[in-house]
Amino acid sequence: MTTKQIVSTCVYCGAGCQILFTVDTEANRILEATGSEGHSNDGTLCLKGRYGWDFLNDPQILTKRLTSPLLRKNGRQSDLTPVSWDEAVNFVSQRLTDIKKTHGPDSILCTGSARGPGNEANYVMQKFVRACLGTNNVDHCARICHAASVAGLLVSLGSGAMSLSVPEIEEAEVIFNIGYNGPDSHPIVARRIVRARQKGAYIICADPRRTETARIAHKHLQLKGGSNLALANSLAHVIIAENLGDQAFIKDHTKGFDELKKLVQKYTPEYAARITGLNPDEIRATARIYAASKHSVILWGMGVCQFSQGVEVVKALANLGLLTGNFGRRATGVGPVRGQNNVQGACDMGALPNYYPGYQSVTDPAARAKFEAAWGVPLPDKVGLTLTRVPEFVLHPPDKSKQIRAYWIFGEDPAQSDAYLAEMRETLEKLELVIVQDIYMNKTAQYADVILPSTSWGEHDGVYSACDRAFQRIRKLIEPPAGVLTDWEIISRVSTAMGYPMKYRNTEEIWNELINLCPSFKGATYEKLEKLGHIQWPCRSADLSDVGTPFLHRDGNFATKDGKGVFSCAEWQPPVEVENAEYPLTLSTVREVGHYSVRTMTGNCRTLRNLEDEPGWVQMNPKLCNQLGVYHGQLVKISSKRGWCITRCLPTDRVKPDAVYMTYQWWIGACNELTIGSLDPISNTPEYKYCACRVEKIDNQAWAEKYVQNEYQTIRRNMAVTFDRKGGGKAA
Ligand SMILES: Nc1nc2c(c(=O)[nH]1)N[C@H]1C(S)=C(S)[C@@H](COP(=O)(O)OP(=O)(O)OC[C@H]3O[C@@H](n4cnc5c(=O)[nH]c(N)nc54)[C@H](O)[C@@H]3O)O[C@H]1N2
Ligand SMILES: Nc1nc2c(c(=O)[nH]1)N[C@H]1C(S)=C(S)[C@@H](COP(=O)(O)OP(=O)(O)OC[C@H]3O[C@@H](n4cnc5c(=O)[nH]c(N)nc54)[C@H](O)[C@@H]3O)O[C@H]1N2
Ligand code: SF4
Ligand SMILES: [Mo]
Numbered sequence: 001m002t003t004k005q006i007v008s009t010c011v012y013c014g015a016g017c018q019i020l021f022t023v024d025t026e027a028n029r030i031l032e033a034t035g036s037e038g039h040s041n042d043g044t045l046c047l048k049g050r051y052g053w054d055f056l057n058d059p060q061i062l063t064k065r066l067t068s069p070l071l072r073k074n075g076r077q078s079d080l081t082p083v084s085w086d087e088a089v090n091f092v093s094q095r096l097t098d099i100k101k102t103h104g105p106d107s108i109l110c111t112g113s114a115r116g117p118g119n120e121a122n123y124v125m126q127k128f129v130r131a132c133l134g135t136n137n138v139d140h141c142a143r144i145c146h147a148a149s150v151a152g153l154l155v156s157l158g159s160g161a162m163s164l165s166v167p168e169i170e171e172a173e174v175i176f177n178i179g180y181n182g183p184d185s186h187p188i189v190a191r192r193i194v195r196a197r198q199k200g201a202y203i204i205c206a207d208p209r210r211t212e213t214a215r216i217a218h219k220h221l222q223l224k225g226g227s228n229l230a231l232a233n234s235l236a237h238v239i240i241a242e243n244l245g246d247q248a249f250i251k252d253h254t255k256g257f258d259e260l261k262k263l264v265q266k267y268t269p270e271y272a273a274r275i276t277g278l279n280p281d282e283i284r285a286t287a288r289i290y291a292a293s294k295h296s297v298i299l300w301g302m303g304v305c306q307f308s309q310g311v312e313v314v315k316a317l318a319n320l321g322l323l324t325g326n327f328g329r330r331a332t333g334v335g336p337v338r339g340q341n342n343v344q345g346a347c348d349m350g351a352l353p354n355y356y357p358g359y360q361s362v363t364d365p366a367a368r369a370k371f372e373a374a375w376g377v378p379l380p381d382k383v384g385l386t387l388t389r390v391p392e393f394v395l396h397p398p399d400k401s402k403q404i405r406a407y408w409i410f411g412e413d414p415a416q417s418d419a420y421l422a423e424m425r426e427t428l429e430k431l432e433l434v435i436v437q438d439i440y441m442n443k444t445a446q447y448a449d450v451i452l453p454s455t456s457w458g459e460h461d462g463v464y465s466a467c468d469r470a471f472q473r474i475r476k477l478i479e480p481p482a483g484v485l486t487d488w489e490i491i492s493r494v495s496t497a498m499g500y501p502m503k504y505r506n507t508e509e510i511w512n513e514l515i516n517l518c519p520s521f522k523g524a525t526y527e528k529l530e531k532l533g534h535i536q537w538p539c540r541s542a543d544l545s546d547v548g549t550p551f552l553h554r555d556g557n558f559a560t561k562d563g564k565g566v567f568s569c570a571e572w573q574p575p576v577e578v579e580n581a582e583y584p585l586t587l588s589t590v591r592e593v594g595h596y597s598v599r600t601m602t603g604n605c606r607t608l609r610n611l612e613d614e615p616g617w618v619q620m621n622p623k624l625c626n627q628l629g630v631y632h633g634q635l636v637k638i639s640s641k642r643g644w645c646i647t648r649c650l651p652t653d654r655v656k657p658d659a660v661y662m663t664y665q666w667w668i669g670a671c672n673e674l675t676i677g678s679l680d681p682i683s684n685t686p687e688y689k690y691c692a693c694r695v696e697k698i699d700n701q702a703w704a705e706k707y708v709q710n711e712y713q714t715i716r717r718n719m720a721v722t723f724d725r726k727g728g729g730k731a732a
Helices: 047-051 085-103 119-133 147-157 166-171 187-198 212-216 228-241 247-253 257-264 269-276 280-291 310-324 343-348 365-375 387-395 421-430 487-497 507-515 526-532 622-628 701-721
Strands: 003-009 018-024 029-035 070-072 080-082 108-111 174-178 202-206 219-221 296-300 333-336 406-410 433-438 450-453 462-465 470-474 585-590 617-620 635-640 643-651 659-663 691-697
Touching: 003 470, 029 047, 070 085, 085 108, 085 406, 085 433, 085 450, 085 487, 108 119, 108 387, 119 343, 119 365, 119 462, 119 487, 119 507, 147 310, 147 333, 166 187, 166 296, 174 187, 174 280, 187 202, 187 212, 202 212, 202 280, 219 280, 228 257, 228 269, 228 280, 228 310, 247 310, 269 280, 280 310, 296 310, 310 333, 343 462, 387 421, 433 487, 462 507, 470 526, 507 526, 617 622, 622 643, 622 691, 635 701, 643 701
Parallel strands: 108 406, 174 202, 174 296, 202 219, 296 333, 406 433, 433 450, 585 659, 617 643
Antiparallel strands: 003 018, 018 029, 070 080, 070 450, 462 470, 585 691, 617 659, 635 643, 635 691
């Protein structure tokens, strides 16, 4: 046996852990993964880093690796059949050219991918969309994730990214953790919170559930779901009313204080207590502790962003840092902890409807002129459509000329991960052209007219951006299966066939092109990444002495135009759909540690799959279980106005009796059958964290168990054996 050892970046969450792989080069297989000394992980890994590579062996547990382009040769109702790359590329380029000619470039929307592909493939995709198609309709899963953080912080601070680095978390003196469940979502980031506590930091956790962070916290603010803004405004109220702020910082480095003061005046702890269900004294104590340190850090996640007021909450959290001068030094500031391994990167690369790579606005004439010169064609000046509005623009376009006709879905699975799946299925059915580019059959692929199979993480090179702006290399570990191409090559071939040639030879060539167009990435060359291991942007010079920027806004100089932080705030409003007589409970949807997003990858890893399997669980307070007469492991039916599914009852006193929680990784227990499509008006992020639902006992458990088994077999048949597009939905 010949073995080699290679270091690469983990493909799951945004923690960006470095992994040392041992590879059997003769058998073309990974043998082992252990922690390597990365800047965020210090040699440690969570279970997904250690065991999450088995999907590369294609064990076909849940779904099947794609190894040939597939095409429905005789229209929508025909089966997907394997075709050559030439035929697939011709089909895609012909159909896109036709649709563009008939309906204009804005009738097409393409996604980037925050998962395996890497920054270079995202750069190539957005370049194709802008330069070849001629539209800014490019977006990706950041939209359904931290888009609220990007939009909110951009207004408040001028930069949407984490202001500090992962290692700095353990140097904080106060950590205000809100709507973020690190122990399940980013275990290696959560380790830093534990270490900070061990070093004496005071931990406050605001979460309606008693998460692991809540358990180790000094203070658990178990607020009512959907009340974040009332809490954040009230904290600002106390800081102002008790004069706990940093007056000099407010004066020198911020603007908008008077408006803030006026708005939060009514948010006394007593007023906020009525909305949040918290004790007013707890709110006061939290404000005092937070304001007492110059190393107070706020960490947040989806419990902040996935609400129809997500952007306003993000700004309200930034207000707290601005009021107390908690910016511009080590171990202070704000941490919207980006979720996916490369969601920071897909944003960095401009897979967004309003930005070119490097956060250069598509509406800024100077930026546009620069990209037009580099790419050699005129570029559109109108901001593109966000992907959460695709259903609206397919099913009920504001006028016919604005209808979306073609959707190129690259490394995302909206038929599983988007809110309100019934509407998404209708959307996919109605689209004239659905292109899926993936490594696995997934739920969306069943609606595709054509499927383009790509190399996976582990089979290609590139760069990811971790949650804290750290560029890190990913490296090819094994040879890909015959029949697949790299993501960037697939897109380049289509572009070339459509008359806009792209002839890249490798990822370094793409990287060099893009960093030269982005002043804040310019110094992060492959050569330097090789030497330094990681580089956090901004990094402006290729000189080795420029090692990047661990924390942003040094000395209170913000990235806004005038360098000032901006106070900005709004009134709290209740979530869009609240409990009612028919649907008396709140449904919130979250994550679990062993499985990842749509599960094509972790669901195909033997060790991880053995931890949990279909149809997943609904977390219910024991009181609620008693009331409904259901017990641990029993199958229950859960429904909302929009749909239903079957899952297992998990009694736990970590949740309150009036709210139930599901994770969105399950295909049978698919909580997105229930979730609501309402969006934050600015970020367009869905309200995944709040809708009304009902849980019902199923008397005939034998029937329900059989239903689950049948559904599982249907999924596997659709994914692994036949490519019949019917029967991919739910059984009757
Ligand atoms: N109810 C509910 N729903 C949610 C959420 C929630 O909290 N509640 N969270 C939302 C959030 S934050 C997110 S980010 C989304 C994530 O949702 P998605 O982005 O849809 O899910 P992923 O599992 O990350 O991956 C999508 C696809 O990428 C493919 N893929 C992986 N690597 C590669 C590659 O190298 N090349 C190609 N071409 N394809 C690849 C995978 O096989 C998979 O099919 O889900 C959202 N959905
Ligand atoms: N194992 C695993 N890890 C993952 C993922 C995965 O699928 N599996 N997905 C990755 C992705 S894409 C992302 S974006 C990150 C997300 O990681 P997190 O941000 O941790 O996401 P969630 O677990 O969805 O939600 C966080 C917390 O918000 C709480 N919450 C719900 N409603 C409210 C509310 O009204 N107020 C407050 N304060 N809190 C509330 C929930 O109880 C939950 O504990 O995880 C990443 N890591
Ligand atoms: S914490 Fe995230 S990046 Fe690190 S090993 Fe686990 S899944 Fe991978
Ligand atoms: Mo996410």
